[in-house]
Amino acid sequence: MLVDSFSSNFSAGIPDLAYSQKLENIFEKALINAVPEFVYSLKVDSRTKKLDEGGFSQEFVTALNRSLMSNPKGILAVSEYRDFYTYGANSVKRVDIAFISSEQGVSKVKLYTIEAKRLPTGTGEREKEYIYGFFNSGSPSGGIQRFKTGDHGFGLSKSSLLGYMEANDFFYWYSTINQWIVDKAKELPEEWKDDEQLQEFEIDLAQTCSISRSIAYRSVDSIKLFHLWIKIP
Numbered sequence: 001m002l003v004d005s006f007s008s009n010f011s012a013g014i015p016d017l018a019y020s021q022k023l024e025n026i027f028e029k030a031l032i033n034a035v036p037e038f039v040y041s042l043k044v045d046s047r048t049k050k051l052d053e054g055g056f057s058q059e060f061v062t063a064l065n066r067s068l069m070s071n072p073k074g075i076l077a078v079s080e081y082r083d084f085y086t087y088g089a090n091s092v093k094r095v096d097i098a099f100i101s102s103e104q105g106v107s108k109v110k111l112y113t114i115e116a117k118r119l120p121t122g123t124g125e126r127e128k129e130y131i132y133g134f135f136n137s138g139s140p141s142g143g144i145q146r147f148k149t150g151d152h153g154f155g156l157s158k159s160s161l162l163g164y165m166e167a168n169d170f171f172y173w174y175s176t177i178n179q180w181i182v183d184k185a186k187e188l189p190e191e192w193k194d195d196e197q198l199q200e201f202e203i204d205l206a207q208t209c210s211i212s213r214s215i216a217y218r219s220v221d222s223i224k225l226f227h228l229w230i231k232i233p
Contacts, residue, residue: 024158026073027099027112028226030064031160033071035209035230037063043233056164056232057096057116064097075111076102085109089154093146096162113153116162117143119173119229128180130163144181144225147216148191153223163229170203170210170229193217198227207231 023029038060042048048059057079064077081098083089085108097114101107121129132142139151143161146152153159165173177198184192198212212227 024226025112026075027158027160028228030068030073030075030077030099031114031162031226031228032209032211033067034060034064035228037066039208039230039233053116053118053164056118057162060116060162061097068102072102074102075099081110081113083110083154086155090151093151095146095152110156112159113156114160114162115143115146115152116164119163119165120167130161130177131180132184144196144214144216147223147225148218150218156223158224158226160226160228163227164232165229166232170201170207170231173229174198174201174210174212 023032041059041063048055051059061077061079068075068077076099078098078100079096080094081096081100082091082094083098084091095110095113096116098110099112099114100110117130119130120127121133126133126141129142131144132140133145134141140146140149147159147161163173168176181192181197182194185194185196196214196216198214201210201212203210209228209230211229214225214227216223216225
């Protein structure tokens, strides 16, 4: 069910949901807290008008770390993270953002990972890359897909997808992505399931961002995914 549960004065500060029990952990709260500065930076700097996915992620990580510095949570956001520290993880694949401990002298093992995608991700074969796709090399390029294969979030029970929404609206992407998942479950029933659809969809009152949740099944277990979509001004 759709519930508008963010603060009506979102543009003036952090959404009330950031302090709600509806967010499951400090990582989700940290992501929400970074939204206002990220959106503001895109509005005031004309040089950010034509950023690619990597450029948006750079801006978001900057906003994220500034937020963490002003409201420390014991974590640090690292961009383009490669997991050299977890036995069995794919150390070649880079996830767009990872949270690690900010304490000096402790392990740099990932605590939570975030994969970012533009909405739309592209056309043709890249159209459905938020959930599924392949590079020319044959390696998976889909956002949800990489969590299913373990390329991202290996060994974690929770992670996130970040969507930079540049066209259409939140309702469109919620229904469209869920339809893609249903279609993929019919096409590849051994790999995808109907109940991997996004749920618990909420939109902030200012129509600036939305959140939802899903589960992604891996070969031997599953991972819970938090979806944060931000409207690019």
